[in-house]
Amino acid sequence: MKKINVGLIGFGNIGSGVIKILRQKREFLTEKIGLEINIKKICDKDTTAKRNISVQKSLLTNDPKDIINDPQIDIVIELIGGVHPAKEFISEAIKKGKHIVTANKALLAQEGKELFALASDRGKNIYFEASVGGGIPIIKSLREGLVANNYSSIFGILNGTSNYVLSEMSQHNCTFADALHQAKLKGFAEKDPTLDIEGMDSAHKLVILAYLCFGKLVDLKDIFIEGISHISLADVNYAKDMGLEIKLLAIAKKEGDELQIRVHPTLIPKAHLLSSVNGVFNAIYVSSDFAGNLLFYGPGAGQLSAASAVVSDLVELTQDIKAGLFRPTLNIIADKSIKKICCIDNVQGRYYIHFTTLDKPGVLAKVAGILAKFGISIASVTQKEKSKEEVVPIVMIIHEAKEKNLRLALQAIDKLDAIKVKTVAIRIEDV
Numbered sequence: 057m058k059k060i061n062v063g064l065i066g067f068g069n070i071g072s073g074v075i076k077i078l079r080q081k082r083e084f085l086t087e088k089i090g091l092e093i094n095i096k097k098i099c100d101k102d103t104t105a106k107r108n109i110s111v112q113k114s115l116l117t118n119d120p121k122d123i124i125n126d127p128q129i130d131i132v133i134e135l136i137g138g139v140h141p142a143k144e145f146i147s148e149a150i151k152k153g154k155h156i157v158t159a160n161k162a163l164l165a166q167e168g169k170e171l172f173a174l175a176s177d178r179g180k181n182i183y184f185e186a187s188v189g190g191g192i193p194i195i196k197s198l199r200e201g202l203v204a205n206n207y208s209s210i211f212g213i214l215n216g217t218s219n220y221v222l223s224e225m226s227q228h229n230c231t232f233a234d235a236l237h238q239a240k241l242k243g244f245a246e247k248d249p250t251l252d253i254e255g256m257d258s259a260h261k262l263v264i265l266a267y268l269c270f271g272k273l274v275d276l277k278d279i280f281i282e283g284i285s286h287i288s289l290a291d292v293n294y295a296k297d298m299g300l301e302i303k304l305l306a307i308a309k310k311e312g313d314e315l316q317i318r319v320h321p322t323l324i325p326k327a328h329l330l331s332s333v334n335g336v337f338n339a340i341y342v343s344s345d346f347a348g349n350l351l352f353y354g355p356g357a358g359q360l361s362a363a364s365a366v367v368s369d370l371v372e373l374t375q376d377i378k379a380g381l382f383r384p385t386l387n388i389i390a391d392k393s394i395k396k397i398c399c400i401d402n403v404q405g406r407y408y409i410h411f412t413t414l415d416k417p418g419v420l421a422k423v424a425g426i427l428a429k430f431g432i433s434i435a436s437v438t439q440k441e442k443s444k445e446e447v448v449p450i451v452m453i454i455h456e457a458k459e460k461n462l463r464l465a466l467q468a469i470d471k472l473d474a475i476k477v478k479t480v481a482i483r484i485e486d487v
């Protein structure tokens with residue numbers, strides 16, 4: 057029986073998960089695909105470290121060239137993470153005639169254009185199912201299952217750490233700091249969680265999803281990114297009183313001939329499916345023209361779920377190799393109705409606003425006056441209980457307004473003597 061030789065670069069968490077699955081499911085997979093997936097070499101910086109799966113010493117190397125330059129290796133799996141040297145390893149491997157499997161969203165978001173072009177020039181494929189949503193088969197679904205569809209929007213809860221923190225705040229009434237501390241204790245947050253909490257990880261994944269849905273490989277700098285570190289427990293609770301839940305959403309949405317692409321804390325109705333996605337789970341809500349609205353849900357990270365996605369890519373590639381054909385699987389067709397990326401300033405939406413004011417007559421009238429000057433009308437106002445500092449939280453929902461106008465209005469409002477804390481505004485999305 058024909059063997060497909062595979063080289064793995066990166067024997068860390070996901071890399072060892074891949075070896076675990078391939079070992080455990082060896083016979084099953086061989087029977088299913090009609091050939092054997094043979095791990096020929098494993099490269100990691102440290103070949104002596106104790107891993108949670110043991111392999112023959114002869115398989116291990118700390119030199120990636122032992123994989124990249126091996127003519128018998130058909131597929132290279134890159135699981136080291138980060139942009140460099142992962143980019144160089146992948147480029148070299150493609151030039152040496154290998155297909156690629158990677159889980160590296162940061163790399164694809166930043167260097168995808170060049171890597172996909174190189175692979176296509178050389179008649180090779182790059183598969184990346186594990187780069188978004190761990191084991192949730194969202195890439196394959198967008199690429200194949202929904203191929204007959206055009207998409208109008210995609211809303212994703214794409215970062216387990218942030219979702220865990222927001223869910224803890226909402227369900228257990230704890231502060232942001234306490235929830236993040238819990239996440240670290242449980243291994244759901246890195247020592248430095250900035251990339252997750254400040255939205256960059258979600259943005260990386262959004263670049264990939266938007267590429268598949270709209271055919272545009274958006275530059276990261278064109279994505280509006282706002283994290284969750286400024287979200288207070290008070291806001292979580294006030295929003296709940298209004299039937300809203302805060303989620304860090306990654307949004308790609310067509311409005312006329314523009315594509316909105318943004319990551320930020322977002323208020324969504326409690327009744328929406330996405331609002332019940334809690335803990336480290338991920339979910340992607342896709343609106344398509346024929347298949348309608350679909351929700352993809354599952355663990356967004358974790359050794360075996362991500363490794364399961366890597367193995368699925370491997371199996372798909374082996375089928376192509378077996379058939380002796382090159383299918384350009386990323387035959388992306390750009391949505392020609394999209395003429396440009398919408399700047400966040402021009403996004404129209406509803407907002408939740410939380411002012412912290414002195415309890416003095418006339419303040420609300422001044423605030424309303426400034427909002428009116430910028431063409432912003434109020435949908436509802438609630439005065440919350442006075443805190444011991446003699447300031448009053450006022451929570452407002454405004455009707456649709458242009459982001460830029462709201463920002464200018466809030467700058468003016470925050471200059472009022474009676475406003476004691478920077479005003480908080482959170483976008484509301486009618487998903």
Ligand SMILES: NC(=O)c1ccc[n+]([C@@H]2O[C@H](COP(=O)([O-])OP(=O)(O)OC[C@H]3O[C@@H](n4cnc5c(N)ncnc54)[C@H](OP(=O)(O)O)[C@@H]3O)[C@@H](O)[C@H]2O)c1
Binds near residue numbers: 141
């Ligand atoms: N963890 C998840 O749940 C998850 C889910 C989906 C996707 N992913 C993606 O999967 C990839 C791997 O993540 P992971 O969690 O498995 O990371 P990891 O545990 O840190 O594993 C990476 C391994 O690669 C090694 N390495 C780093 N640079 C190398 C180099 N130049 N040459 C050889 N080996 C090198 C690392 O060694 P050192 O530790 O010594 O640096 C480490 O052993 C990342 O792109 C990540 O974004 C992860």
